[in-house]
Amino acid sequence: MTAELVRGQNHPLPHTRLEIRVSAGAPVIAGATLTDDNGRVPGPEWVVHPGSPALPGIEVSRQAAADHRLAVDLGALPEAAHRVTVLLALPEGAGGPGRFGAVAAPFAAVTALDGTEVAGYTITGLDTESAVVALELYRRQGAWKMRAVGQGYAGGLVAMLADQGLDRAAELAATIHGAVARGMTRSVAAPPPRTAEGDCARHGASLTASAAPGDTAPPAGPPAGPTPTAGPAPTAGAPAEPVADGPISYAHPRRATAPPAPRDGAAAAPPAPPGHPAPQGPPGRPVAGDATGWSMDERLYNQVWGMFEDLARAIAAYRSAVDFAESRMDQELDRVLSDPRSRIGTAGDAARAAARAKCDELTDRAREALDRDLAQLIAESEVVEPALPVAYADWDNPVWHGYRVPGETPMALRLGDLHLPEQPGLRIPMLMRLPLERGLWVDSGRSGSEAAMATDDGELRRLAVDTAVLHAARLLAVHPPGQYAVHAVDPAGAAAASFAPLVDCGVLAAPPASGAQGVSSVLAHLTRRVELVRMAVGSGATDALPPDLDTADQLLIVNDFPHGFDDRAVTQLRYLADEGPAVGVHLLLIADREDASAFGPVLDPLWRSLLRLTPVPDDHLADPWVGHAWTYEPPRLPAGSGVLGKVLSQVVGARPHRWR
Template structure:
């Protein structure tokens, strides 16, 4: 028997598993939900509960849900959940169980609903590299079954609104602590389209898998952190109880009790660390296998997909890596979906930003080589034009490397800023008119790089730049600002521009929190040497694949 902690996952060798819950007081209902890699249902037929007891590979029999892996559709994941009475919260003392056949394997997961939940996700059954695995979840919903189904893409009559993901300090197992109560018998209406999420539902199987690997890592880390915290809290409590009795405080009995308490703490932490290290090893192996399958803009610089950098690369943009040195060697790709919704600011916080900006610009050029939505697009899309404003010369090595892709020289003097801004404004006007008239097959897009703002920029030029960034972003243009940003700078235009950007700090102290359990991760920005062989080879590949365009924004 294997007892799981939240976030832990283990391989499943059985061909059939039976889901049940013990320790029940009162009425509960079991639910099976067949979802895709993005954890959302493709249609309402994938929900198994008391009003719909059967789906392909999953069926409800009395107080058990039976999952037959061989009968599931390819790529399916099964979520096992329970729902209580909408007017009463679930009580602690429940244990979710999976019984496997024919190997008689057994997995248990103690459930600890403590935030008024009326529905709980217990297990996730999913495939990784052809092997079925089980992961303990423990996520709760105060909105009951209706909230749980809605959160996974199923439209429910009179469904409550789904609360946002937990904040960084929210405990695991309370994903919907504030959601309104569900109706007693939710009626499934139809499947709804997936919500927009970072790296999840719309970018292909490899991208979806990378998203799930990140979630696996976050939950596995949360399990380890929780186990360590529990062990330390228990040790403090036991030592406190021993010290409370002055007569026994320094006795041999107390010494033995303290040693035993310390050993229990050490054993629990060691066991949790061993499970976490094993999970991390599996995840690192999967990331290594996924890297060659990701789009170039999301892959590592070591991936062979960069040999095909001239091909369209829809999906996302890799900004860096996430890691936690105190939790081991696992490093996860830090990606955002494309097109980028707002400008990026590579913040010079004491370290050179040249290699970071070079990495970002090359990846943006690759990621932008896709057709713009709403056009009669060819398979290659339009051109990707690059505009560089570098009045300080800090990015000169990158500009020189990008020369084969530049349609005009970089702006290096304040006198030339206004003319290039006019070109950008004219390009936006012409493109928007052509789109409204439906007269073009493809549109050109742009990557606009501005270094060391506001050096050399007057107020009028910065105001024009702000308008251009707002309008250009609607056309899929990418804007990158690079350089220091003084928090005490009183220039209102610089502050306005900075407030609208996503800041990428180039510093060892950069931190991010995952969206599932809120754990902190260190952020290391992607880098590539603009004078290196690889960067020049990528530029040569991109320039040789630059397609013809139906509209020239510089015309």
């Protein structure tokens, strides 16, 4: 049973691996400090915040948001850390409320990894404070407990950090606010005002990496594109209102059909590049490319992002309205039952029937509004999906049959689809911005979704490798010839059939490495490349790189990790995951996290640094704004299709002579 704490109350923690969920009425900064046995924060390196979002055992979001999920592993904390203090603060200079007294009381809950709530605390009594210590997790006689604190600070982050004994608190507070300000320029703008033409009141959503992979984690994608403006995060607590009757407007509230204004000193951009006519069509009809951008690819990318945002807001409004209707019914039923005169008899029955009827009426009106929004998005999806370029298109899109190796890198590539349970048939492409800034992890384990639990272990591992091969093939196909070299590590040689498309076409730089020696050789080669390039870039001496050094980006596919990896190989892999993306070395890991449990918490930073994908549908991706659990659908080739072989053959054929 969940414990509802009051200020000062403590509660035992049954697990060391936890999640702290924060819900506020406005975007807040979430962070944490680690304190020693004297109750002091020794230095800035003991503070985890949006500018430095991860420390051993704890990870927070990189941006301000109305909802946060903090990943905590108490067993992985440094030995010297005796207390974890969870901090909340309002951003500065964002046009926000500026004080907690002007927003709904924040709520913090500690949950197990399966979502079971251990204890919750509503932080009340705040007024002029702009920062607050929400919770403490502390060690007592070898066991961990939590305490509801609720200590506010009118002096904001500076006063709160100084109160914990941190030197140069003002410098760190400025760093935190600066990181948040930079993040807000990339976040979703506030929803536009409701109009009488039929736009439903919705709530914005943005996907970030705020939760640990393996739990409910955020993806990157269409999700991760920049938007032109920033604004405070909308809240998900207000009930939806009925939508005015009238024709459906297919115009995205922030999608302009005209190209952006020319930059200073630059000529105006043409409406669209050759072969991509500007969007045209009768008013009120969806068209592909109905968004701002300097090219059709950019317009389509922004349109996919807008569709994702619209769906998130529409579903948030619907769920909020249903919750409001049910809450109202519960309140009315409580009033009926609290009066002994109306508990029984015809008066009580009539009151209960009236409460339920009102609930049904509000729910039906909310569903009507949602259906209008869904009809708009479905119609838009039906015209956008066929118009997508190869980088964004599904494998069954006819555009692949006319594939030609591109001459430049696109904005993003598709990793799969996202959908919500209210409308499973409406799939939003999941696009990841390029160049890659983090590695990918295809989870071959059975923990997670019902689809994974119902799949045989061997079949699930095969699907995981097949999925990874499709991701690698698309990455090669959307880049100019010779920009990527691909390496594969298959210690036991168990994935020969799945790797066959890459081997047969000659995509791989060498056959998949097997055995401990093969693993060691590949990792040593790529580690050396990362070290050399980092040193050359850091010293500004890139012309001094060895002439035999391959300057193309490198993709390393690792199957069945950690089998065949010793401690040295694990260390090298972690190094590649952390330092590789910045110098063009990228990791595509196929692994079951449970298989790596023998290494203990040493691999936790590795999992957190990678974007977790699955070979079967799974609802492990979440957005921090409204908390939707998005179902991820992995890419699939059409049955009997030979498109993969044709595409890879063209990729190899277009490579420079030295690659063949």
